[in-house]
Amino acid sequence: MSVRISDSTVRRLSLYLRMLRGLRVRGVELVSSSELADRAGATSAQVRKDLSLFGSCGKRGRGYEVDALTGTIEEILGLSRVWRVALVGVGKIGTALLGYEDMLDRGFRVVAAFDIAPDKIGREIFGVTVSPLSEVESVVCEKGVEIAIIATPPATAPEVAVMLSEAGVGAILNFAPTRISEIDYVPVRTVDLVLELEGLSYLLTSRRRNGDD
Amino acid sequence: MSVRISDSTVRRLSLYLRMLRGLRVRGVELVSSSELADRAGATSAQVRKDLSLFGSCGKRGRGYEVDALTGTIEEILGLSRVWRVALVGVGKIGTALLGYEDMLDRGFRVVAAFDIAPDKIGREIFGVTVSPLSEVESVVCEKGVEIAIIATPPATAPEVAVMLSEAGVGAILNFAPTRISEIDYVPVRTVDLVLELEGLSYLLTSRRRNGDD
Numbered sequence: 001m002s003v004r005i006s007d008s009t010v011r012r013l014s015l016y017l018r019m020l021r022g023l024r025v026r027g028v029e030l031v032s033s034s035e036l037a038d039r040a041g042a043t044s045a046q047v048r049k050d051l052s053l054f055g056s057c058g059k060r061g062r063g064y065e066v067d068a069l070t071g072t073i074e075e076i077l078g079l080s081r082v083w084r085v086a087l088v089g090v091g092k093i094g095t096a097l098l099g100y101e102d103m104l105d106r107g108f109r110v111v112a113a114f115d116i117a118p119d120k121i122g123r124e125i126f127g128v129t130v131s132p133l134s135e136v137e138s139v140v141c142e143k144g145v146e147i148a149i150i151a152t153p154p155a156t157a158p159e160v161a162v163m164l165s166e167a168g169v170g171a172i173l174n175f176a177p178t179r180i181s182e183i184d185y186v187p188v189r190t191v192d193l194v195l196e197l198e199g200l201s202y203l204l205t206s207r208r209r210n211g212d213d
Numbered sequence: 214m215s216v217r218i219s220d221s222t223v224r225r226l227s228l229y230l231r232m233l234r235g236l237r238v239r240g241v242e243l244v245s246s247s248e249l250a251d252r253a254g255a256t257s258a259q260v261r262k263d264l265s266l267f268g269s270c271g272k273r274g275r276g277y278e279v280d281a282l283t284g285t286i287e288e289i290l291g292l293s294r295v296w297r298v299a300l301v302g303v304g305k306i307g308t309a310l311l312g313y314e315d316m317l318d319r320g321f322r323v324v325a326a327f328d329i330a331p332d333k334i335g336r337e338i339f340g341v342t343v344s345p346l347s348e349v350e351s352v353v354c355e356k357g358v359e360i361a362i363i364a365t366p367p368a369t370a371p372e373v374a375v376m377l378s379e380a381g382v383g384a385i386l387n388f389a390p391t392r393i394s395e396i397d398y399v400p401v402r403t404v405d406l407v408l409e410l411e412g413l414s415y416l417l418t419s420r421r422r423n424g425d426d
Binding site: 004005010011013014015039040041076077078079092096097102147154171172179181189191193194196197199200201203205206 | 217218220223224226227228230231252253254289290291292296298305306308309310312313315316319320321359360367383384385386388390391392394400402404406407408409410411412413414415416417418419
């Protein structure tokens with residue numbers, strides 16, 4: 001199973017999986033490509049194409065078996081296991097992320113947290129003890145951290161990313177509003193809330209400019 | 214100035230703007246296309262192409278004037294003003310967003326917050342009083358809310374989006390881990406943290422599968 005799948009396909013697989021897990025909980029056994037399409041903002045043809053990539057075929061007039069398809073997508077995405085996550089920067093956003101149940105529900109367990117503020121170090125927040133950032137290397141190793149989330153101020157985020165990759169973290173999710181490049185094959189994804197707001201600002205402004213409303 | 218700019222260009226303009234604002238604060242007067250490119254993960258040629266779209270030309274061997282270019286991009290993106298934002302769902306993430314200084318620094322002021330929990334209604338959090346969701350229509354109108362952020366549980370997010378668009382909100386940023394379609398020309402952007410983590414999970418899994426590490 002060594003097909004390389006594009007980012008946008010991975011994204012749709014995540015959305016299908018979300019729906020499938022919900023159906024499985026409710027005991028639903030079959031789902032049609034059009035139901036899956038609707039949830040992911042795709043077409044039925046796109047769904048069938050995506051799923052045929054790894055050999056899942058629906059049965060005409062019946063659809064896909066929820067249980068089997070859930071397992072297949074979980075395996076593809078590496079979600080049939082729990083990932084060990086560290087959080088760096090226990091400010092307002094960082095603290096909120098430590099308590100974000102949806103993350104654990106979907107297979108990402110925060111096992112370590114780091115900060116540099118003396119009043120935060122040693123505190124236990126949502127069951128995780130905050131370690132000093134200076135100990136990142138030993139803690140990442142001891143706890144087997146695989147993915148790190150950066151929620152520090154933007155100015156320190158790039159150097160934190162370097163520290164994390166040197167400590168052996170495999171991938172980084174960046175919440176700081178700054179760009180961090182991939183370091184030594186450690187992939188970085190950035191969630192940039194203000195960038196999204198600026199995108200909306202542009203849409204509203206250009207509509208008003210063009211007299212659309 | 215009615216050029217339609219693609220999402221990816223808008224995104225790069227946001228990143229250029231971030232750098233330009235920093236340079237302006239530090240009193241720097243000129244910036245080269247390669248410096249801007251570096252910050253946005255683009256090439257110099259791409260920067261020159263983006264900026265020429267709205268008539269900004271660098272001077273050969275000198276670069277772009279920081280002050281003028283900052284003003285131009287702010288105007289294009291609609292960021293030469295402050296947007297009035299409402300937040301719906303004052304849970305952990307919602308509360309953190311209410312206190313997120315970076316948002317205000319960059320022109321998005323939260324002027325209203327909504328929840329349905331009786332113990333939250335009437336409380337003042339980071340200077341904003343939480344209103345009952347049932348009053349969304351009057352509060353959005355009184356406070357002149359233009360953009361709303363949804364930070365509710367996923368199950369209620371789509372109906373909250375409908376309420377907001379009926380109340381006259383112009384654009385929605387969705388933080389709930391569910392897809393919300395555009396409603397009556399109200400653009401919706403989703404920031405989906407777990408989806409990004411799942412993308413990283415896929416990358417790590419496929420690398421291991423292919424024996425890349």
